[in-house]
Structures are given as C-alpha cells and as structure tokens.
Amino acid sequence: xxxxxxxxxxxxxxxxxxxxxxxxxxxxxxxxxxxxxxxxxxxxxxxxxxxxxxxxxxxxxxxxxxxxxxxxxxxxxxxxxxxxxxxxxxxxxxxxxxxxxxxxxxxxxxxxxxxxxxxxxxxxxxxxxxxxxxxxxxxxxxxxxxxxxxxxxxxxxxxxxxxxxxxxxxxxxxxxxxxxxxxxxxxxxxxxxxxxxxxxxxxxxxxxxxxxxxxxxxxxxxxxxxxxxxxx
Amino acid sequence: xxxxxxxxxxxxxxxxxxxxxxxxxxxxxxxxxxxxxxxxxxxxxxxxxxxxxxxxxxxxxxxxxxxxxxxxxxxxxxxxxxxxxxxxxxxxxxxxxxxxxxxxxxxxxxxx
Amino acid sequence: xxxxxxxxxxxxxxxxxxxxxxxxxxxxxxxxxxxxxxxxxxxxxxxxxxxxxxxxxxxxxxxxxxxxxxxxxxxxxxxxxxxxxxxxxxxxxxxxxxxxxxxxxxxxxxxxxxxxxxxxxxx
Numbered sequence: 001x002x003x004x005x006x007x008x009x010x011x012x013x014x015x016x017x018x019x020x021x022x023x024x025x026x027x028x029x030x031x032x033x034x035x036x037x038x039x040x041x042x043x044x045x046x047x048x049x050x051x052x053x054x055x056x057x058x059x060x061x062x063x064x065x066x067x068x069x070x071x072x073x074x075x076x077x078x079x080x081x082x083x084x085x086x087x088x089x090x091x092x093x094x095x096x097x098x099x100x101x102x103x104x105x106x107x108x109x110x111x112x113x114x115x116x117x118x119x120x121x122x123x124x125x126x127x128x129x130x131x132x133x134x135x136x137x138x139x140x141x142x143x144x145x146x147x148x149x150x151x152x153x154x155x156x157x158x159x160x161x162x163x164x165x166x167x168x169x170x171x172x173x174x175x176x177x178x179x180x181x182x183x184x185x186x187x188x189x190x191x192x193x194x195x196x197x198x199x200x201x202x203x204x205x206x207x208x209x210x211x212x213x214x215x216x217x218x219x220x221x222x223x224x225x226x227x228x229x230x231x232x
Numbered sequence: 233x234x235x236x237x238x239x240x241x242x243x244x245x246x247x248x249x250x251x252x253x254x255x256x257x258x259x260x261x262x263x264x265x266x267x268x269x270x271x272x273x274x275x276x277x278x279x280x281x282x283x284x285x286x287x288x289x290x291x292x293x294x295x296x297x298x299x300x301x302x303x304x305x306x307x308x309x310x311x312x313x314x315x316x317x318x319x320x321x322x323x324x325x326x327x328x329x330x331x332x333x334x335x336x337x338x339x340x341x342x343x344x
Numbered sequence: 345x346x347x348x349x350x351x352x353x354x355x356x357x358x359x360x361x362x363x364x365x366x367x368x369x370x371x372x373x374x375x376x377x378x379x380x381x382x383x384x385x386x387x388x389x390x391x392x393x394x395x396x397x398x399x400x401x402x403x404x405x406x407x408x409x410x411x412x413x414x415x416x417x418x419x420x421x422x423x424x425x426x427x428x429x430x431x432x433x434x435x436x437x438x439x440x441x442x443x444x445x446x447x448x449x450x451x452x453x454x455x456x457x458x459x460x461x462x463x464x465x466x467x
Contacts, residue, residue: 006367006370009370010363010366013362013363013366014363017362018359021352021356024351024352026349026350026352027399027422028399030399030417030422034422034423038417039417042407042413048406048408049406050405050406050407050423051405051406051426051427054427055427055431059427069438073438073439076442076445077445080446081449103311105308105311106308109308112304113304113305116301132404132406136430136434151312219434
C-alpha cells in the first residue's frame with residue numbers, strides 16, 4: 001500500500017535531478033569570484049594551498065560555525081549516551097561486565113601503527129597551507145588512531161575531563177585568534193597579523209599554521225570523545 | 233611495454249575488487265562475508281597499486297609504502313570485527329560444523 | 345585520450361547515489377538501514393557539489409613546482425565548492441553520530457530495531 005507512493009516520490013526526484021543534469025555543461029574558465037580568489041590568495045596571504053586560504057581567511061565565519069556545530073554535537077552525544085543503562089532495581093545484583101581481552105595480533109598491530117598514524121596526522125595538520133591537508137583532516141586521523149588504541153586495549157579508560165578541557169581551550173584560543181585578527185589586521189580571523197614569510201616555506205602564510213594546529217587539536221579531541229561515548 | 237604490464241595488473245585488480253563486492257552480496261552470514269570481502273579487496277588493492285607503479289616508475293617507493301600500509305591494516309581490522317561478531321553471538325550459517333573459538337573459550341573457562 | 349565528459353559522469357553518479365539513498369530510506373524498516381540511506385544521500389550531494397566546480401582540463405588548486413602563480417587562474421579548477429564540501433563532510437559525520445546515538449537509546453528502550461515499534465508520535 002505504501003509502495004506506489006514511494007515509487008512516485010522517487011520518480012519525481014529523479015525527474016528533478018534529470019532536469020538539472022541535462023542542462024549542465026562543463027565550464028571552460030573559472031567564474032569571476034573564483035578567479036578573484038585564485039589570484040588573491042598567493043599574493044595577499046602567501047599560502048600555496050588556495051582552499052585552506054579561502055577556508056581560514058576569506059570564509060572564516062563558516063569555519064567558526066563548523067567549530068560551533070562540532071562542539072554542540074559532542075555535547076549532544078554526551079547527553080544522549082551519558083548514563084548507559086536504565087535505572088536498576090536494588091534487589092537484583094549487577095553482574096560484573098566481562099571485558100574480553102584483545103588478541104596479540106591487534107595489540108602488536110596497534111603498537112606498530114599508532115606512531116605512524118600520529119606522525120601522519122601531525123604532518124597533515126602542519127602542511128595545511130603548503131599542500132593538501134588542513135586542520136579538520138588531521139583531527140579526523142588522530143581520532144582514528146585513538147579508536148585503534150581503544151580496540152587494542154579494551155580496559156583503557158579515556159580521561160574525559162582532560163579531553164574536554166583541551167578541546168575547550170583550543171576553541172577559546174581559536175576565537176581569540178580571530179579577535180586578534182580583528183584588532184591587528186583586516187578583519188575577523190585575518191591571518192595577516194603574523195609576518196607572511198617566504199612563499200612556500202614551512203613557517204609562512206601568517207597565522208594559518210597556528211590556526212590549523214588549533215583546529216586539528218579541537219577536532220581530534222571532539223571525535224575521540226564521541227567515539228568513546230559509543231563504547232558504553 | 234611497461235604500460236601494457238601496468239594495464240594488465242590494474243585489470244586483474246579490478247576483477248578481484250569486483251569479486252569482493254559480489255562475495256559481500258552473496259555470502260550467507262557475517263563470517264563468510266568478512267572473509268570474502270577482506271581477502272579479495274586487499275589483493276585487488278595491491279594489484280591496482282602495483283599496476284600504477286608500472287605507469288609512473290618514479291613513484292615506486294611511495295606506492296610500496298602504501299601497499300605495506302594496506303597489507304598491515306586490512307587483516308587487523310577484519311580480525312577485530314570477526315572476534316567482536318563472535319563475542320556478541322551472531323548466528324552462523326547452518327553449513328558450519330566446527331567452532332574452534334567457542335571450544336577454546338570453554339576449555340579456557342573450565343580450566344580457570 | 346578523447347575528451348570524456350568527466351563532470352557530467354560524476355554529476356550523474358552523485359544524483360544516482362542520492363536516489364538510491366532516498367529509496368533505501370523510504371523502504372526499509374530497520375533503523376540502521378535508514379541511517380545508512382541518510383549517509384548515502386549525504387555522500388551523493390557532496391559528489392554533486394564538487395563536480396559542479398570542474399573546469400575542462402583543470403588541475404588541483406595548489407601552487408607548487410608544477411603550477412606557477414601567474415598561470416594559476418587559467419588552469420585551475422574552482423576551489424570554492426571544494427571548500428564548502430570540506431565543511432559539509434564534517435557536519436554530515438556529526439549528524440550521523442547523533443542519529444546513531446538515538447538508535448542505541450531506542451533499541452535499549454524497546455529491544456527491537458524495527459521502526460514499526462515506535463508509532464507513538466504518528467497521528
């Protein structure tokens with residue numbers, strides 16, 4: 001009985017998408033706004049990676065909104081999954097949870113892989129302005145490393161207090177960096193408050209490396225806390 | 233000539249990856265699906281990457297490191313998934329006759 | 345190699361993924377499969393947005409030894425959709441995490457994962 005309506009809805013959406021896809025032709029040159037950004041980022045910001053320059057300077061408010069959304073989601077998941085079991089009756093004794101130990105294969109694999117993953121995550125965060133990478137990507141890689149550690153040692157309890165404090169501190173420093181950009185340079189989160197340096201060097205492009213590091217730390221802590229909440 | 237070998241290797245890798253997807257659809261229960269998916273997709277991955285190494289000989293060292301990484305992580309993750317599935321009691325298909333892990337756990341528990 | 349219409353193919357793939365996800369979300373009764381359908385719709389839309397920014401024979405918008413700043417404006421794909429998609433991927437992940445948390449709580453309250461057991465809010 002529900003089936004015909006589902007088919008009708010999917011067909012209507014398919015007709016809409018087909019209308020968009022048929023009218024689409026590949027562009028031969030950049031749009032004016034994109035050409036403007038591509039010209040301005042190497043000159044004014046000194047960053048070879050144009051996408052990071054756009055995300056952290058010209059569209060800084062979007063990044064601030066995303067940081068706020070991530071914080072709210074971490075708080076929301078903590079609220080929903082906080083106390084895991086329904087209230088237990090007092091006369092029924094609670095059975096001790098049997099933690100199944102991990103095997104030697106997973107432990108050895110994690111011992112080899114976790115340093116590699118950490119170095120790779122640090123490399124991606126710090127190279128956000130030079131090549132493909134950035135704060136969010138590096139933070140997600142750190143969180144996957146933490147998940148590997150949780151798989152290898154099931155009895156390891158993550159210190160939620162420390163991670164919460166670190167994440168809040170990174171968020172506050174991020175907003176302060178934005179306000180410092182407002183005071184010392186052009187606008188909110190403007191990265192020209194630090195000297196631009198030589199194009200393509202490691203310490204260059206103003207405050208973009210510092211902001212990338214703050215973003216990477218914050219995202220890494222948040223995703224680790226979310227993953228740990230799911231463990232129960 | 234090198235491009236021909238590279239193309240053949242990439243084609244073989246694509247065939248293995250397709251058979252991994254086919255195995256995921258057709259296998260009866262979780263454990264057989266894990267086995268089909270992991271083995272075939274790891275081999276397909278390695279073949280595709282070595283085929284690319286024939287196209288760009290300058291990238292061989294980087295591709296070798298990537299192959300090593302894939303070979304290290306795929307079996308570990310499927311091993312952890314299979315043990316977790318066994319621990320929560322996912323039912324096995326009726327064709328299975330022996331369960332070595334359950335026997336080992338019982339002898340362990342009775343010996344303790 | 346002849347001129348393949350790459351961005352048209354990628355655009356069609358993205359739209360097909362959205363339709364598959366929509367079909368899965370409407371048809372299945374298991375909560376986890378509805379969440380997977382949602383995630384498919386997410387991924388499909390990201391692919392569509394990225395494919396709109398493609399410029400014919402363009403390369404990645406990163407300036408290094410292969411791309412001078414002076415010729416960057418003529419050979420580079422559009423960086424703005426890629427920047428938007430970086431934000432969108434993180435937000436999609438967050439929404440999936442919240443949905444999974446709710447799925448765990450719903451399972452704990454009624455011991456079943458079928459959405460037919462939760463009909464209290466339906467009029």
